[in-house]
Amino acid sequence: GAVVSQHPSRVICKSGTSVKIECRSLDFQATTMFWYRQFPKKSLMLMATSNEGSKATYEQGVEKDKFLINHASLTLSTLTVTSAHPEDSSFYICSAGRGNTIYFGEGSWLTVV
Amino acid sequence: RKEVEQDPGPFNVPEGATVAFNCTYSNSASQSFFWYRQDCRKEPKLLMSVYSSGNEDGRFTAQLNRASQYISLLIRDSKLSDSATYLCVVTSSNSGYALNFGKGTSLLVTP
Numbered sequence: 001g002a003v004v005s006q007h008p009s010r011v012i013c014k015s016g017t018s019v020k021i022e023c024r025s026l027d028f029q030a031t032t033m034f035w036y037r038q039f040p041k042k043s044l045m046l047m048a049t050s051n052e053g054s055k056a057t058y059e060q061g062v063e064k065d066k067f068l069i070n071h072a073s074l075t076l077s078t079l080t081v082t083s084a085h086p087e088d089s090s091f092y093i094c095s096a097g098r099g100n101t102i103y104f105g106e107g108s109w110l111t112v113v
Numbered sequence: 114r115k116e117v118e119q120d121p122g123p124f125n126v127p128e129g130a131t132v133a134f135n136c137t138y139s140n141s142a143s144q145s146f147f148w149y150r151q152d153c154r155k156e157p158k159l160l161m162s163v164y165s166s167g168n169e170d171g172r173f174t175a176q177l178n179r180a181s182q183y184i185s186l187l188i189r190d191s192k193l194s195d196s197a198t199y200l201c202v203v204t205s206s207n208s209g210y211a212l213n214f215g216k217g218t219s220l221l222v223t224p
Contacts, residue, residue, distance in 0.1 A: 034211050041121075043216040044157065044200070049209075093156055097210030104156040 003027065004096050006105025013084055013112055020080045021108045023050075023094030029074035030096035035067075038091040050077040050094075084112040116140055117215035119201050125221045130191045134218045136184040136201030146177055148186045149200040151217060157200055160186075191222045 005024045013019045023033055033050040048069055049057040056069035068080040081088055093107040119136045126132045138146075146163035161168060163175040163184050174187040184201055201215035 032209065036214075043117075044212075044214040046211055046213070049211060091154070095210065095212070102159070102210050102212065104158075107154075107156045109154070 003098075004094065004103040004105045006094055006108055008108055009106055010109045011111070013110070015085055015112055016083055018080055018082045019084055019110060020078055021092055021094075021110075023077045023079070023096070023105050025075045025096045025098075025103075028096075028098045030077075030098070031074065033071060033077040033094055033096045035069065035077070035079050036093045036095070038093065044093065047079075047092075050079075052077075081110065084110070086112045088112050115216075116213050117201055117203050119215040119218050121216055121218060123219040123221055125223060126191055127223055128191055128193060130222075131187065131189045132191055132220060133188075134186045134199055134201075134220075136186075136215055138182050138184070138201075138203045140203070140205060141182060142205055143182075143203045144206045145204040146184050147202040147204075147212075148173075148175055148184075149202055149214075151198045151200055153198075157214075160199070188220075191220075193222050193224065196220055196222045 007022045031052045035047045036044045037047050038044045046059050047062045050069045050071040052071045052074050058064045071077040089112045094105040095102050116139050148160040149157040150160045151157040161170050161175050163177045165177050167176040172189045176185045198217040198219050200217045203213045
């Protein structure tokens with residue numbers, strides 16, 4: 001079964017609204033989780049590192065005020081895309097590590113119309 | 114220059130063929146190397162780690178050349194189910210569990 005679960009798997013929202021994506025580690029605690037974004041035919045790009053109990057660390061070029069990350073517990077990180085625009089339509093995926101293994105969520109397809 | 118570069122393909126090969134993918138990385142301090150497989154609209158899945166001594170897992174062989182900063186993946190006796198995008202992944206010593214992905218190489222195995 002899934003070790004890292006992501007929800008929702010697909011979401012369609014109107015331009016200007018906000019969308020929240022959840023990433024949960026199901027049977028382990030993760031002090032850090034990672035959020036990636038993948039545009040069609042492009043590579044998975046690290047957006048930010050989510051740190052439990054502290055601010056997320058964003059990669060260069062990723063707007064922290066647009067992509068809000070909250071890691072309030074050791075098993076949950078959320079990514080909120082605020083004021084979504086059609087160009088934010090993408091595949092968003094999270095990951096967490098345990099020991100020598102990295103687990104990915106199932107990914108979330110966001111379409112902004 | 115991108116940190117991890119791959120030929121995007123697509124590679125179209127018949128069943129049973131042998132196909133090789135290459136990947137180069139720019140950061141000489143890179144520490145760990147992997148090949149992931151990604152099926153259409155799905156999350157990436159670890160195919161194999163890549164070691165300096167090279168490693169083999171069934172029909173798959175991965176090799177690392179640190180001097181040339183080059184990684185390869187060889188697939189023998191291709192199966193239809195091998196059709197996917199193969200992602201070259203690199204990490205550095207201070208990146209923790211964060212992965213640096215290549216763009217991926219698309220493989221289509223045909224009957």
